[in-house]
Amino acid sequence: MPFSFPFLSELTLDCVILAFHEDKLKVLLLRLRQTQDWSLPGGLIRKDEGVDEAACRTLKERTGLEHIFLQQFKVFGQVKRYDKEEIKEKLKHLVAPEKWFDRAVSVGYYALVDYAKVTPAPDALADECRWWDVQSLPSLLFDHQHIIQVARQSLRIQLNWQPIGYNLLPEEFTMPELQRLYETILGRALDPRNFQRKMLGLGILDRLGIRRKGGAHKAPYLYRFNKGHYDAVLKEGNMFFT
Structure with a gap:
C-alpha cells in the first residue's frame, strides 16, 4: 500500500x-x-x-x-x-x-x-x-x-490605499501614538498637523472626549477606531497616504 x-x-x-x-x-x-x-x-x-x-x-x-x-x-x-x-x-x-x-x-x-x-x-x-x-x-x-x-x-x-492600526494598537490610543505607528512602518517622520487632518478626514476614528492623563505635555485626547467605517475604507482603499 x-x-x-x-x-x-x-x-x-x-x-x-x-x-x-x-x-x-x-x-x-x-x-x-x-x-x-x-x-x-x-x-x-x-x-x-x-x-x-x-x-x-x-x-x-x-x-x-x-x-x-x-x-x-x-x-x-x-x-x-x-x-x-x-x-x-x-x-x-x-x-x-x-x-x-x-x-x-x-x-x-x-x-x-x-x-x-x-x-x-x-x-x-x-x-x-x-x-x-x-x-x-x-x-x-x-x-x-x-x-x-x-x-x-x-x-x-x-498604507497608501488602506488604513492600518486597528489590529496593531490597543482599543484606546492617542493621535501621537497612531502617528508613531505610521512613522515606524514608513521609516520617516510625518507632519503632525497633516497626519491628524488626514486621519480625521477618513472618518475612521471616534474621539472619546477624554484625555490621556500623565506626561509632561498637554494631555492628548483618546481615540478608538470606528469598526464599521474602518472596514468600509479598508474595502474601498484609495487613501493615498504619503
Whole structure:
C-alpha cells in the first residue's frame, strides 16, 4: 500500500506576524530546537485545507488568536532560494537530510496583531517563540530575512490605499501614538498637523472626549477606531497616504 502523505508536497507557508510595542515594530520568530538559529512560523499545507485556512491555523497555534488580520503578499518560488545543503546539515537533528524537498515554493502572509493579546507558543521543532525588533533581527534560516523585508515593503504600500492600526494598537490610543505607528512602518517622520487632518478626514476614528492623563505635555485626547467605517475604507482603499 503506498504511503499517504497528508500535506501538499513542496508547497509551504511563511508567516510574518507583526505587532507594535514600545514604539517599535516587532516580528514573532521561532528558535529551532538545539540551535541558535531563528525562523518565521510556517510549515506545510494539509491536503484537506485551503491555503488561507492553513495560514490561520499556523497563526492560531503560534499566537493563541483567532480572526487575525491576514494578508497574502507574495509567493516565493525562485529555483534557488537558499543553500539547501547548509540547511540540511544545520537541521539534520530535526529532519533527516533525505526528507527535504528538492524545491519548496512558499506562500508569504503577514499578520497584524495586538502585542498585548498574543501568547507566543513554539511549535514541535522549536525551543522558543518570542518577539524581535525588526531593526535588530537575529541570525535567520532559509530566506526569511528577505521574506521579512518584502513583507515590510508590502505593508508600506498598503498604507497608501488602506488604513492600518486597528489590529496593531490597543482599543484606546492617542493621535501621537497612531502617528508613531505610521512613522515606524514608513521609516520617516510625518507632519503632525497633516497626519491628524488626514486621519480625521477618513472618518475612521471616534474621539472619546477624554484625555490621556500623565506626561509632561498637554494631555492628548483618546481615540478608538470606528469598526464599521474602518472596514468600509479598508474595502474601498484609495487613501493615498504619503
